[in-house]
Amino acid sequence: MARPAKALISKSALRHNFKVAQQLAPNSNNVAIIKANAYGHGAVVVAQILEQDVQAFGVACIEEALELRVAGINKPILLLEGFFSQEEVAIADKMNFWTMVENQQQLDWILTAQCSNSLKVWLKVDTGMHRLGVQPAEVESFYQQLHSSNNVDKAIVLTTHFASADESDSPSTKKQINLFTDIKQSLKASLNLGEDIVTSMANSAGILAWPQAHCDWNRPGFMLYGNSPLDRNTSNGDMLKPVMTLLSEIISLREVKSGEQVGYGGNWTAKRDSKIATVAIGYGDGYPRIAKNGTPTLVNGSVAPLAGRVSMDMITIDVTDIFDVKIGDEVTLWGNSLPVNEVAEHASTIGYEALTRMPLRTKRIIVD
Known part of the structure; x- marks a missing residue:
């Protein structure tokens, strides 16, 4: 696999x-x-x-x-x-x-x-x-x-x-x-x-x-x-369709107690009892390391915010409020329904940089 x-x-x-x-x-x-x-x-x-x-x-x-x-x-x-x-x-x-x-x-x-x-x-x-x-x-x-x-x-x-x-x-x-x-x-x-x-x-x-x-x-x-490179939404920019959809899957799930920390440096602390999902993607796959806690991802169509520092091969996300999450569920990092510009803003960069930094390790799959 x-x-x-x-x-x-x-x-x-x-x-x-x-x-x-x-x-x-x-x-x-x-x-x-x-x-x-x-x-x-x-x-x-x-x-x-x-x-x-x-x-x-x-x-x-x-x-x-x-x-x-x-x-x-x-x-x-x-x-x-x-x-x-x-x-x-x-x-x-x-x-x-x-x-x-x-x-x-x-x-x-x-x-x-x-x-x-x-x-x-x-x-x-x-x-x-x-x-x-x-x-x-x-x-x-x-x-x-x-x-x-x-x-x-x-x-x-x-x-x-x-x-x-x-x-x-x-x-x-x-x-x-x-x-x-x-x-x-x-x-x-x-x-x-x-x-x-x-x-x-x-x-x-x-x-x-x-x-x-x-x-x-x-x-x-x-x-x-x-x-769109523009500083605001426009009807012309709204006509565009994302070409790249960056995806991965949940590879692990765990419960953490309120007050426990997650990831390198423990820079995310649970404010309540929480469910944390580990996703097989990191800065070695082009996902920006400086993405902040709260950066959105999508799981089963719902937002699952980043919870903890991005590592080379994995991220951790908060799926506490998403029903019936399981290992193998697909995670959208950007693309359809989640613009790369929005993700880039959480990483203090721009969509241009997020896309052009995609390494060869992340396989490209041509669709439709």
Whole structure:
């Protein structure tokens, strides 16, 4: 009998969430972001499920892109952080990887490379995130050099990234959108290209909450996996369906008296005579160690709060008020009926981190 900790990955939910992204921005193409092992869901599996629907995939680095090619994924793959060495330019040329350019070194590597094909380049502009991207005053020079190079496809994508789009009424996001729009218009006028400039602004939050940020290309990531990045509930976010349901089972039950302590350090004390269930899951399976007492789990459809410190392979939960609990009962850690964002909040983190920290030990099972 296999250890019961597992993550169910729903194909239908994944496809549904991608359709939501399409429906909210019907005039946009989409780069499905599957970096960090598709936010813990399994990059190859997610790519296989979505490949027939998406226009391209996005990853953080060339190692992630190569993993997809080895697995037979043929769609274009965007390197979101660009190249880390000039040798990677030749690999991208051969493998049909698209690349971000955000600094002078990356630009020089592309311009001096010996390419057999024209590279698809995304030029990132720093409009306020202050992490990656060329400065607004440098955009024209970078764009012109790329556009003039035989190594570069003429349809360069001008792009930026939002710092606070998850805040539903963020003034900084409005400023970023306005600045980006001004940069595009100025660039178009100064270069007199004769064609429109291809653009991309919206990440998941931009797709869900900022329709004015919908461009030629959008970049859905977190929302693909059924979770809203927004700071409040919205009708758009409510359309999403969790792709991962993290499950395990009760492996032991015991009665503890009022005043007795449970788990490492005894940081949970029974305030009444209680029934404690031990569940086969812990931080070695991706469940956050710093989840606090009271973090919800679900047993037989009822909330069973965490009672005691999370250990490597097990947690203990309070099932005193749940009728007819027995060994072998299924426990939902997050997923359907229990959003990962809610669990993450109890662990002083965000759903992004909870999902991307899922280790390989926790088996993924593809369903529906």
